[in-house]
Amino acid sequence: MVEAWYMDESAGDPRLPHRGEPCRRVGLEQLRRLGVLYWKLDADKYEKDPELEKIRKERNYSWMDIITICKDKLPNYEEKIKMFYEEHLHLDEEIRYILDGSGYFDVRDAEDRWIRISMAKGDMITLPAGIYHRFTLDQQNYVKAMRLFVGEPVWTAHNRPADHFDARRQYVEFLAQSA
Template identity: 65%
Template sequence: MEAWYMDDSADDQRKPHHRSPPEYVSLEKLAELGVLHWVLDADSFETDPELQRIRKERGYNYEDFIEVSPERLANYETKIKNFYEEHMHTDEEIRYCLDGSGYFDIRDPEDRWIRIWVKKGDMIVLPAGSYHRFTLDENNYLKAMRLFVGEPVWTPYNRPQDEHPVRKDYINNFLKTHLDKIDVSLSTQHAATA
């Protein structure tokens, strides 16, 4: 898995959208945003003890599979457009890439997009309440296992949802410390120039 800050181009969403020069984001930075990641053996997902351990520890007891491509997904154009609309969920979004590749974009505390490139073997968890979106990359294909705690909830809440309790929890759990640092920095700068 790789991650980087996105440029502001309105070009094809399936392109990498690197800034110039590229500005990569570490796994540690993603973890600060609540993003979890594992690299697993996608060829043996049915018997992989590491996947079973993660599922047991995190309570992921429901699974299904999705193939995202123009040939494999009914109503592809509508669905890929919906996936790319900025939204949040009230539950984690857990995806295990079994084949192909694609991008999950997540907002950082300063509202900048971070693009996360997942490939075969990557399992990613986006926290409940995080603003994010998904698109394929230029390979135009991804097969993923979707995991859930309990019955799946598919409801996306398109931005803005800042008053939603789950969004508020996300801000308090993952963004508040960073936002407080920004406020202190701005206050210090203001005091120095006053």
């Protein structure tokens, strides 16, 4: 089961858990109200997993690739890690399925507070278009993830502030309706 919590305000190493004191956990229902969807799958059989295929078909995830994020495998590693951790949004959903390793997705709640979502092998997450978020590795400094898209991939991240995009306005409207 996915683990999520409100982050503390410290500016230390982003790869640390940054749990507030006391730790305020966030459940799946609260994540759903933010538009964040989660599945637990068997990453060892991702190549022939009928559950993954069912999700892909239902949600029209037609394109996929696999990225390995570690110093030895990702060109311009340091630059990319910094870029992933910049607060941004996308105009389309962001779908990630962790095949090995671990890391954190941070998302903003309706009050603009950071929620940290711990992702490990078998965790699959969908972040809605227009949600402010960021990603970082944890102290293992390694993750292998499947990236999925509806149609052709669009890699453009729009750093905050990006409130002028329709995707952001639509997301804010979604939050107001979910409240």
